[in-house]
Amino acid sequence: MKWWGWGRADTAFHHDDKPALRPLLLDRLGVDIDIPAAAPPDVADLHIAPPRRPEPLTSALAAATRLSDDPVERLVHGTGKSLRELVDLRAGRLGRLPDLVVHPGDEAETAAVLRLALDHDAVVIPFGGGSNISGSLRPPDDEQRPVISIDLDRMNRVTSIDTESGLAVIEAGALGPELEEQLNAAGWTLGHFPDSFKHSTLGGWIATRSSGMQSDTYGDIAAMVLAVRVVTPHGLLETRPLPGTSTGPSVLQMILGSEGRLGVITEATVRIRPLPQRRVVLGYLYPSWEAGLRATAAITRGEARPAFVRLADAEETTFSLSLRTGGPGLAEKLLDGYVRKVRRQDPAQVCLGLVGFEGTPAAVRRDQRLVASAVKAAGGFPIGAGAGAVYDRKKFDTPYIRDFLLSRGVHADVSETGAPWSRLPGLYAEVMTAFHAGLAASGARGSVMCHLSHTDPVGACLYFTFAVVPAEDGDLHDYDVVKSAVQQAFVDGGGTLSHHHAVGTEHARWLSEDVSPAGAGLIGALFAGIDPAAQLNPGKIVP
Numbered sequence: 283m284k285w286w287g288w289g290r291a292d293t294a295f296h297h298d299d300k301p302a303l304r305p306l307l308l309d310r311l312g313v314d315i316d317i318p319a320a321a322p323p324d325v326a327d328l329h330i331a332p333p334r335r336p337e338p339l340t341s342a343l344a345a346a347t348r349l350s351d352d353p354v355e356r357l358v359h360g361t362g363k364s365l366r367e368l369v370d371l372r373a374g375r376l377g378r379l380p381d382l383v384v385h386p387g388d389e390a391e392t393a394a395v396l397r398l399a400l401d402h403d404a405v406v407i408p409f410g411g412g413s414n415i416s417g418s419l420r421p422p423d424d425e426q427r428p429v430i431s432i433d434l435d436r437m438n439r440v441t442s443i444d445t446e447s448g449l450a451v452i453e454a455g456a457l458g459p460e461l462e463e464q465l466n467a468a469g470w471t472l473g474h475f476p477d478s479f480k481h482s483t484l485g486g487w488i489a490t491r492s493s494g495m496q497s498d499t500y501g502d503i504a505a506m507v508l509a510v511r512v513v514t515p516h517g518l519l520e521t522r523p524l525p526g527t528s529t530g531p532s533v534l535q536m537i538l539g540s541e542g543r544l545g546v547i548t549e550a551t552v553r554i555r556p557l558p559q560r561r562v563v564l565g566y567l568y569p570s571w572e573a574g575l576r577a578t579a580a581i582t583r584g585e586a587r588p589a590f591v592r593l594a595d596a597e598e599t600t601f602s603l604s605l606r607t608g609g610p611g612l613a614e615k616l617l618d619g620y621v622r623k624v625r626r627q628d629p630a631q632v633c634l635g636l637v638g639f640e641g642t643p644a645a646v647r648r649d650q651r652l653v654a655s656a657v658k659a660a661g662g663f664p665i666g667a668g669a670g671a672v673y674d675r676k677k678f679d680t681p682y683i684r685d686f687l688l689s690r691g692v693h694a695d696v697s698e699t700g701a702p703w704s705r706l707p708g709l710y711a712e713v714m715t716a717f718h719a720g721l722a723a724s725g726a727r728g729s730v731m732c733h734l735s736h737t738d739p740v741g742a743c744l745y746f747t748f749a750v751v752p753a754e755d756g757d758l759h760d761y762d763v764v765k766s767a768v769q770q771a772f773v774d775g776g777g778t779l780s781h782h783h784a785v786g787t788e789h790a791r792w793l794s795e796d797v798s799p800a801g802a803g804l805i806g807a808l809f810a811g812i813d814p815a816a817q818l819n820p821g822k823i824v825p
């Protein structure tokens with residue numbers, strides 16, 4: 283993982299083969315992406331403060347497990363991938379980094395590290411893939427105690443599969459591809475595919491209540507995890523994989539979303555499913571966002587069980603089409619003519635829907651028929667498998683665009699929320715209004731687009747992607763004004779502060795409005811009870 287951006291060092295987004303992107307960004311943001319981009323930062327230019335390595339703690343840790351104080355390792359483990367962190371890193375604002383990074387090989391070593399840290403007045407921050415975008419990893423700037431990052435990368439095995447029950451036991455440090463590879467070899471899948479799949483871990487997903495792109499049918503991580511093992515200050519916390527239990531408030535639910543504040547998750551028992559026999563993603567076009575919403579709600583509440591249902595608004599549809607390589611082909615020209623002349627629809631208002639189908643060939647055929655009739659009833663029509671195949675092939679590459687834009691002075695980020703179906707149309711409009719009001723207040727130029735995903739019979743996630751061109755490079759003021767306006771619109775409009783990107787420090791300001799002051803107090807009391815000296819990832823969720 284790059285220390286200054288997303289993904290592999292040898293992979294980047296390029297626009298040379300996408301002729302429609304430059305004019306679109308010129309029009310929306312006034313930014314010419316043909317101008318030379320800023321070079322990625324050089325680690326040699328950074329001032330990395332020396333680590334605090336108090337004795338006898340450091341020697342005891344070195345005896346207990348694998349230990350490093352390498353400057354780049356400390357840098358990588360001190361930040362996630364929020365826009366603020368990426369902008370700060372590029373500007374050389376490193377903040378407080380962990381002093382030591384440990385790589386325990388098993389649960390016993392993890393417990394030994396935690397015990398040593400607690401006994402020597404040190405701070406512990408569990409590390410998965412470092413992909414969070416909510417400021418969930420950064421030590422507080424004024425932290426005076428030694429800070430130890432616990433990276434679980436050596437704990438990445440699927441240790442057992444219970445084929446009779448459809449359960450697997452997996453170590454918490456397993457990255458998405460690592461655990462899927464092991465499960466697939468036995469004919470199974472977890473089915474959790476966040477956009478960050480390649481660089482995030484099971485432990486991180488649990489600690490942030492993550493949701494994958496197929497949560498519509500597989501459920502989010504909270505629905506997949508049946509049991510956990512967690513190293514806590516009070517010993518090993520262990521829950522059992524049960525189909526149901528009435529044992530008081532759910533201990534498992536307390537661990538879900540705890541962002542390292544209750545202990546280190548070492549292992550989880552998860553639901554798994556047989557690999558689907560067939561998978562296909564089909565595209566549909568709707569004359570408007572409202573028509574797409576009607577169809578999507580009908581599909582979700584109907585008898586079909588698609589793996590995912592996704593609807594882009596008109597702006598996101600335009601943006602997606604601008605990422606195609608080469609000019610418009612014959613099929614696209616014919617489609618454009620069909621939309622204008624036969625269906626008499628405005629191409630600028632057209633919204634792209636994608637539906638993923640999985641299962642036996644017969645189940646896939648049945649679901650396709652059911653979806654087709656819901657789409658038709660809403661005034662939409664099918665466009666085949668082309669757009670869906672591109673989406674499936676490119677879905678894990680899209681995140682590289684943010685670094686591409688950042689190198690050209692554009693602050694691009696996402697904010698997402700969840701709400702009941704009855705609130706979604708109103709909430710969408712309110713967030714758009716709030717975004718543009720925020721933009722006007724900041725005086726910056728910017729743009730916003732949205733898609734709906736993670737559907738459930740009672741509601742769905744609205745996922746906004748926005749870009750702001752700051753007055754000055756490296757200055758987050760305009761971004762902050764706009765991001766705050768969007769987040770405030772979420773909680774004012776009956777949505778949650780984040781559907782699946784957690785609280786961290788970025789969203790902590792809205793916690794009381796989301797779960798009520800009494801609810802926020804309950805979370806604070808839980809953290810204070812288990813960790814009175816705030817040695818476990820302090821400052822996250824509840825400051």
Ligand SMILES: Cc1cc2nc3c(=O)[nH]c(=O)nc-3n(C[C@H](O)[C@H](O)[C@H](O)COP(=O)(O)OP(=O)(O)OC[C@H]3O[C@@H](n4cnc5c(N)ncnc54)[C@H](O)[C@@H]3O)c2cc1C
Nearest residue numbers: 410411412413414476477478483485486492493542547681
């Ligand atoms: C480009 C991009 C796309 C993304 N797409 C999605 C998406 O589609 N869906 C989604 O849900 N999220 C998405 N995210 C957000 C991020 O990937 C998730 O929050 C993810 O769950 C974080 O996992 P991680 O292993 O990287 O955790 P980290 O970032 O390393 O840690 C996150 C938090 O969890 C804690 N933690 C990590 N491991 C443990 C452990 N073993 N025990 C206790 N606490 C632990 C950390 O202390 C920290 O507080 C995306 C992020 C990016 C940058």
